[in-house]
Amino acid sequence: MKEKYRIEREKRLRADGSTQYRDLSGVYEDFDRDPYVEPGFTRPAVTEKIDVLIVGGGFGGLLAGARLRQAGVTSLRIIEKGGDFGGTWYWNRYPGAACDVESYIYLPLLEETGYMPTEKYAKAPEIFAHCQRIARQFDLYKGAMFQTLVQTMDWNEDTQRWNVTTDRGDKLAARFVITAGGILHKAKLPGIPGVETFKGHSFHTSRWDYAYTGGGPYGGLNKLADKRVGIIGTGATAVQAIPHLGASARQLYVFQRTPSGIGLRNNQPTDPEWVKTLKPGWQQERIRNFTAIVSGQQMDVDLVRDGWTYIFQDTDSCRAKTAEEAAELRQLADFRKMEEIRARVDAIVKDPVTAEALKPYYYQMCKRPCFHDEYLDTFNRPNVKLVDTEGQGVERITPTGVVVNGKEYEVDCLIYASGFEVTGDYTRRLGFDIRGRGGKSLRESWAHGAATLHGMHGRGYPNLLMLSGTQSGWAINFVHILDEQSQHAAYIIERCLKSGIETIEPSERAQQQWWEVILGSLQKGGVSFGGSECTPGYYNNEGAKADPNDVRNAPYGGGTLGFIDILRDWRKGDDLAGLEVTRGTASPTP
Numbered sequence: 043m044k045e046k047y048r049i050e051r052e053k054r055l056r057a058d059g060s061t062q063y064r065d066l067s068g069v070y071e072d073f074d075r076d077p078y079v080e081p082g083f084t085r086p087a088v089t090e091k092i093d094v095l096i097v098g099g100g101f102g103g104l105l106a107g108a109r110l111r112q113a114g115v116t117s118l119r120i121i122e123k124g125g126d127f128g129g130t131w132y133w134n135r136y137p138g139a140a141c142d143v144e145s146y147i148y149l150p151l152l153e154e155t156g157y158m159p160t161e162k163y164a165k166a167p168e169i170f171a172h173c174q175r176i177a178r179q180f181d182l183y184k185g186a187m188f189q190t191l192v193q194t195m196d197w198n199e200d201t202q203r204w205n206v207t208t209d210r211g212d213k214l215a216a217r218f219v220i221t222a223g224g225i226l227h228k229a230k231l232p233g234i235p236g237v238e239t240f241k242g243h244s245f246h247t248s249r250w251d252y253a254y255t256g257g258g259p260y261g262g263l264n265k266l267a268d269k270r271v272g273i274i275g276t277g278a279t280a281v282q283a284i285p286h287l288g289a290s291a292r293q294l295y296v297f298q299r300t301p302s303g304i305g306l307r308n309n310q311p312t313d314p315e316w317v318k319t320l321k322p323g324w325q326q327e328r329i330r331n332f333t334a335i336v337s338g339q340q341m342d343v344d345l346v347r348d349g350w351t352y353i354f355q356d357t358d359s360c361r362a363k364t365a366e367e368a369a370e371l372r373q374l375a376d377f378r379k380m381e382e383i384r385a386r387v388d389a390i391v392k393d394p395v396t397a398e399a400l401k402p403y404y405y406q407m408c409k410r411p412c413f414h415d416e417y418l419d420t421f422n423r424p425n426v427k428l429v430d431t432e433g434q435g436v437e438r439i440t441p442t443g444v445v446v447n448g449k450e451y452e453v454d455c456l457i458y459a460s461g462f463e464v465t466g467d468y469t470r471r472l473g474f475d476i477r478g479r480g481g482k483s484l485r486e487s488w489a490h491g492a493a494t495l496h497g498m499h500g501r502g503y504p505n506l507l508m509l510s511g512t513q514s515g516w517a518i519n520f521v522h523i524l525d526e527q528s529q530h531a532a533y534i535i536e537r538c539l540k541s542g543i544e545t546i547e548p549s550e551r552a553q554q555q556w557w558e559v560i561l562g563s564l565q566k567g568g569v570s571f572g573g574s575e576c577t578p579g580y581y582n583n584e585g586a587k588a589d590p591n592d593v594r595n596a597p598y599g600g601g602t603l604g605f606i607d608i609l610r611d612w613r614k615g616d617d618l619a620g621l622e623v624t625r626g627t628a629s630p631t632p
């Protein structure tokens with residue numbers, strides 16, 4: 043099986059690695075248009091002094107805003123590209139979209155807002171509504187600047203503030219800036235020749251065109267009844283959308299490069315009797331329990347009990363006497379679980395050739411595991427055809443269709459489920475540069491990798507707090523880490539505002555020490571995603587050789603809870619250790 047995995051990986055390796063993709067700019071700019079707002083929005087430009095500016099209105103920005111409000115911060119603005127809060131849940135409205143980390147641990151602030159999701163895996167509209175609920179409850183609509191992009195961000199030594207300009211002519215002078223730009227927010231297209239020549243209708247899944255397909259996020263795509271539809275990609279997004287496309291389109295072609303592993307979903311409505319048993323503090327307990335299990339810790343109870351925790355259940359390797367034996371037992375358990383995934387395909391998909399093509403041959407965490415109860419069955423429909431590209435990808439797009447292996451499949455509509463740009467390069471993810479002391483560009487300072495304290499502060503960039511995975515925490519339930527980072531940022535800002543601290547900035551020594559902590563944690567190894575034996579994907583930079591800068595940009599490797607404990611212990615010290623502080627006359631902006 044190891045040899046089979048190796049062969050499958052080799053088939054997919056390509057010289058252009060992650061540069062094979064195209065971003066939604068230039069000739070592809072139209073793909074990036076926001077279909078959820080009325081065109082032509084205008085508003086007067088804002089010129090203002092504020093205490094805190096948050097860039098990004100997804101879960102990161104919402105949590106930072108909520109935690110700042112709890113800390114008593116009133117002078118606050120949030121800049122967001124979309125037309126509302128929600129981030130990924132604003133953009134991803136494709137049919138079937140739902141969370142696949144359990145909603146009771148994924149939707150933040152459930153106890154604070156008094157909300158209980160209706161299902162174990164809530165659907166996108168419910169999650170988007172929860173984002174709006176958080177924004178309302180914590181008064182974040184006040185000061186929100188939607189459909190707005192930051193253009194420049196410069197530290198002003200005279201005022202000791204960040205000067206921020208936007209594409210709507212705003213000029214903000216903020217004492218503190220929190221960047222919460224997300225990790226998967228820049229949609230990408232595959233670099234297939236001919237994308238721009240297609241004459242039918244096409245769009246990216248994160249800009250779903252319901253005006254064309256009919257229906258909505260719950261399905262019922264009635265306008266596709268007479269259409270031939272193609273979808274490129276079979277990742278977590280496609281897996282959720284394909285059952286609805288299969289149910290509605292006259293003909294559906296699914297163009298596959300690498301199959302996803304599809305585990306059991308087992309969604310259920312929320313049991314009101316269970317809700318009655320919950321005691322205050324239940325959500326944090328459940329969140330921590332899940333994170334511990336998926337970080338490889340053995341726990342007495344598994345509160346969530348789903349496909350994710352099943353992947354990480356490991357009853358064998360704890361019996362091992364040596365590290366080598368433990369590694370071998372872990373690998374055997376991985377083979378066994380992937381064999382179950384493959385057996386599930388055989389049990390559901392009737393055509394043996396299609397079934398074989400849908401089987402993933404790689405380790406469990408090489409690609410994002412998927413969980414779905416209708417995806418595989420969709421391939422039993424007579425109107426659905428899997429076009430397997432044997433790991434090579436689509437050859438060409440023509441004005442009328444898609445070419446694979448020299449054969450053209452004619453389609454009226456072509457949907458790109460081709461994912462989002464993922465890069466360890468933080469400044470590229472941000473989309474704008476930050477100029478700190480002396481006009482020093484963050485892009486240039488970090489050209490050979492990041493230098494931070496806790497992944498949140500950078501020397502030369504006072505009063506900037508970054509929420510990201512770079513040299514910071516990482517979690518399967520990413521909202522867990524965002525909340526911890528938000529609480530951390532709110533604690534620091536509250537302290538500064540209340541005690542007359544004008545600037546904070548990490549010392550050189552603190553950054554060096556943090557880097558040593560990161561290195562040490564990586565050397566110990568833990569649960570890893572997308573190793574070098576993995577099939578290419580965004581988990582392992584498309585299988586390319588590791589760039590030495592990537593190590594500098596890596597997250598803390600000592601586990602999610604380990605990172606959270608570092609932040610919590612630091613706050614307990616209550617001395618802003620490692621941060622150089624200047625005091626001034628500044629008082630909170632009225």
Ligand code: NDP
Nearest residue numbers: 140141142232275276277278279299300410435436460461
């Ligand atoms: P992915 O990057 O996971 O998938 C992109 C797909 O496009 C892959 O199947 C890829 O194949 C395929 N592809 C790329 N280029 C070509 C080509 N030239 N020809 C044919 N196929 C091609 O994007 P997704 O949007 O599916 O998911 C991104 C992430 O978003 C997930 O990993 C997950 O973290 C998150 N997500 C979470 C969800 C949830 O919680 N419910 C739902 C959806 C997404 P290959 O695999 O060979 O590269």
